[in-house]
Amino acid sequence: MRVLGVEGTAWCASAAVFDAEADSVCIESDPYEPDSGGIHPREAAEHMGDSIPRVIEAALEHAREEYGEDGNDGDGPPVDAVAFSRGPGLGPCLRIVATAARALARTLGVPLVGVNHMLAHLEIGRHRAGFDSPVCLNASGANAHLLGFHDGRYRVLGETMDTGVGNALDKFTRHVGWSHPGGPKIEQHARDGEFVDLPYVVKGMDFSFSGIMSAAKAAYDDGVPVEDVCFSLQEHVFAMLTEVAERALSLTGTDELVLGGGVAQNARLREMLESMCAERGADFHAPEPRFLRDNAGMIAVLGAKMAAAGDTVAVEDSAIDPDFRPDQVPVTWRSGESV
Ligand code: ATP
Missing domain, CATH: 3.30.420.40 (ATPase, nucleotide binding domain)
Incomplete structure (x- = not known):
């Protein structure tokens, strides 16, 4: 075929x-x-x-x-x-x-x-990994959700309550004056950053990015170095996604996680998910970049x-x-x- x-x-x-x-x-x-x-x-x-x-x-x-x-x-x-x-x-x-x-x-x-x-976005990860029935974290521009298969359909186990994860990151970089797409620029600047507190919003299996984006913009306007804001944005946003992905694995009893979407090109997100999966004894797969964006x-x-x-x-x-x-x-x- x-x-x-x-x-x-x-x-x-x-x-x-x-x-x-x-x-x-x-x-x-x-x-x-x-x-x-x-x-x-x-x-x-x-x-x-x-x-x-x-x-x-x-x-x-x-x-x-x-x-x-x-x-x-x-x-x-x-x-x-x-x-x-x-x-x-x-x-x-x-x-x-x-x-x-x-x-x-x-x-x-x-x-x-x-x-x-x-x-x-999900099936390409399942196909490349040869996984049977994984939980999938879709971390893309306009979306952010966890999917698991049950009774003939993929069910949404948790999702963003407002914007997609990539769109949220892009809103911050537009505020700073950087060109689209913003995610790779955040990843680059985060390398030299230090941690500052930002809002962390997980409610059950759902999560929200609007508060953290407003706080990141305000921190930048108040003079917090942009490297520190970028580093902290990544740490908060990706920790939220990792927390919910872990809960999805735990609730479904699945030991396979695949990652999809453009934000999955971020090495720090993959590192956090990989280490969470290793601690649980679960298998983790993110396809190569050409299949993520x-x-x-x-x-x-x-x-x-x-x-x-x-x-x-x-x-x-x-x-x-x-x-x-x-x-x-x-x-x-x-x-x-x-x-
Ligand atoms: P969707 O698939 O939901 O329709 P989309 O069409 O916007 O989303 P994708 O290609 O999945 O497209 O993702 C694009 C997003 O990925 C952009 O928001 C971009 O900033 C983000 N992105 C790309 N590379 C990175 C990176 N290295 N770190 C973080 N975010 C990234």
Whole structure:
């Protein structure tokens, strides 16, 4: 099975080809980088409109070179299905991606697969680690939640009560005047920082970032060195996520944790989770960076699992959903998994 995936929920126009037999993924991406401020939905959509055709063509070219115009068997298209991010994400971006994916599936005469972007962040980690049924911490730009599998669905075990974790970090760096994305700059400046107290908000399995971000901005305005604020932001925010991840492992009795999302590129977050898992005797996996930030590779991989389970969607039923939650998805692909 070979699947072409298309991603474009916010900032990253991306297309990929996943070859399930070889377990190989080729990804073509074109990120949107705002000149100033954060991600502007209209500019992001304009970027998608320009870039999605280009990245799809590049991924298709790769498929044609690898597998021939008509696939290796000389019979049929170079891919067996087209998968796309159906949500969650920015509506104007999702619409462009969906339109391109529908047109491509029709042109190639292959089935269409509508993928939940957050489950793709999870499933790529499960796939790469070879884990059976992990708890997943999704630490991405617009989201932050813990998922565990129960009774045919991934359930949200805990989540942010306000902003996503990456968006929270980016709000602080915008205040300081740094360009988007802010997370890598916080990580860099945190290396020379010292600890200062900031709010730490965990309520049961949920957590909040708005208080800590206001306090971080106020500390910076009061003259606390920016390195100290960056260091302390990381220590507080990542400790909150680690606390809740540990509780999720404990509540579910699971001994596998996977990490997903763009913030998972942060070495300090991975270090905290790794050490918590080691202390509990649990296995921890974070996929390589190209699969953590938004990318079409993860869409193609989950798309292949869904297509193998017959979980495809008719074009007329393939509406996007900007608020698509992971627990809305019936998990069709885990019993008798073949990809
Ligand atoms: P979602 O997947 O929820 O739709 P998203 O589209 O914003 O989120 P991601 O690629 O998952 O995209 O994550 C982007 C976020 O990751 C940005 O907020 C960015 O600041 C953050 N980020 C990237 N690298 C790092 C890092 N090294 N440390 C902390 N945060 C980081």
